[in-house]
Amino acid sequence: MASRANHLILLGCGLLCAAALLCTRMVGPSVAQAPAYQAPPAYQTPLYQGPAAIPSPAAVSNFPIAFDARLAGDARQTRFILDLDKPVQFRAFALADPYRVIVDLPQVSFQLPAGVGVTGRGLVKAYRYGLVMPGGSRIVFDLMGPAKIAKSYVLEAANGQPPRLVLEFEEVDRTTFVQSLAPENRPELRPAIAEANAAVARADAPAAPQPAPGPPDKRPVVVIDPGHGGVDNGTQAGGGDIMEKNLVLGFGLALRDRIEKSGKYRVVMTRTDDTFIPLGDRVKIARNESAALFVSIHADALRRGEGDAQGATIYTLSDKATDSEAERLADTENKSDAIGGVSLADEPTEVADILIDLVQRETKTFSNRFARILMGEMKTTVRMHKHPLKSAGFRVLKAPDVPSVLVELGYVSNKGDLEHLVSENWRNRTVGSIAQAIDTFLAKRLATAGPGK
Numbered sequence: 001m002a003s004r005a006n007h008l009i010l011l012g013c014g015l016l017c018a019a020a021l022l023c024t025r026m027v028g029p030s031v032a033q034a035p036a037y038q039a040p041p042a043y044q045t046p047l048y049q050g051p052a053a054i055p056s057p058a059a060v061s062n063f064p065i066a067f068d069a070r071l072a073g074d075a076r077q078t079r080f081i082l083d084l085d086k087p088v089q090f091r092a093f094a095l096a097d098p099y100r101v102i103v104d105l106p107q108v109s110f111q112l113p114a115g116v117g118v119t120g121r122g123l124v125k126a127y128r129y130g131l132v133m134p135g136g137s138r139i140v141f142d143l144m145g146p147a148k149i150a151k152s153y154v155l156e157a158a159n160g161q162p163p164r165l166v167l168e169f170e171e172v173d174r175t176t177f178v179q180s181l182a183p184e185n186r187p188e189l190r191p192a193i194a195e196a197n198a199a200v201a202r203a204d205a206p207a208a209p210q211p212a213p214g215p216p217d218k219r220p221v222v223v224i225d226p227g228h229g230g231v232d233n234g235t236q237a238g239g240g241d242i243m244e245k246n247l248v249l250g251f252g253l254a255l256r257d258r259i260e261k262s263g264k265y266r267v268v269m270t271r272t273d274d275t276f277i278p279l280g281d282r283v284k285i286a287r288n289e290s291a292a293l294f295v296s297i298h299a300d301a302l303r304r305g306e307g308d309a310q311g312a313t314i315y316t317l318s319d320k321a322t323d324s325e326a327e328r329l330a331d332t333e334n335k336s337d338a339i340g341g342v343s344l345a346d347e348p349t350e351v352a353d354i355l356i357d358l359v360q361r362e363t364k365t366f367s368n369r370f371a372r373i374l375m376g377e378m379k380t381t382v383r384m385h386k387h388p389l390k391s392a393g394f395r396v397l398k399a400p401d402v403p404s405v406l407v408e409l410g411y412v413s414n415k416g417d418l419e420h421l422v423s424e425n426w427r428n429r430t431v432g433s434i435a436q437a438i439d440t441f442l443a444k445r446l447a448t449a450g451p452g453k
Contacts, residue, residue: 078122099143135233146177220292226252230276235301311385318391330392366403
């Protein structure tokens, strides 16, 4: 009986093994034909190798991962596809001279195959990608010629395929390309084209009544410059929930409102929303407005292991930094648009002119004078840094004919400063002290210049 029972057990095991093998052969081909989408490894070598510490594998895993990219099409229509592990928001726009398309993204961990983007296809000559700064990434496409973004969208994961960012380019002529640009990115049309377009417009459009020009606003102009914005988050705290760009924008808008209440000055903001403004454009805004004063608002941070610092600091322009901390900060702020979509070749070259140099010397004197007045007002209401007046080579302060300062309101890396920076009561008091300093400085300068100056 025992021998018979053993035979039955062995027979049963054999039947089970055969059934399992049969099921494997039946299921195997269908699985191979439609593999489920799997995200790529959470961490590989990070692209960003800047002064900030290289993020840990756990930190990088929080960012979207781009793991493949490709181009398809020809010289008339070209499509770009970026495979991601999760959908992302983005902003795409074109720039002229040279022809480029810029795609701004939240921080992405680019884990693309080596050599991707070095060579192009169709309308795309080549493309590059990377971290503009912690919190923001950018893709820059160099185009073979004028082309427009016909479509741009993100596809959700479906049918075993990953989420995808898709851009479709179409060939256009230069006139169409230029007209499609945002006004601030639009170069002057060639004179013949501009004249022809104007002539057609005059012939087609009925003459509209021109409103009588109002009296010119002769009030001094104060430019308030909330730092960073858009793809550039600036410093961050609270696990990334608190961003410098938002803190300084709120502060700048409150300062604008306080100054405008007096009615003495006209206030111009370099940005009033979450928009990336290149450093050179911030300077141009001040110069185009013939500003009497330029005040750039920021909040600093020290990386872990660099010690602790607290209090507000006021910076003016200098070729030589007052100390290593000022030099570090200037280097950090100046990298805001050094990579990705902003041409540094547009920097003004006329500063070498001796007359401009003389004007700039006078401007530095006024800048230093305002910095001292500002420190005197702020120290009565705000905790100041142990060395509150410093100088360094900030690009945003380089308008040769506009007195300019950069105010670091505090350190988001310091617990006490961070509590102040998010406090409405602290902001109101600090806004009041800066507004008072601006009024004191401009009143003295206008009195010295005399009427009509």
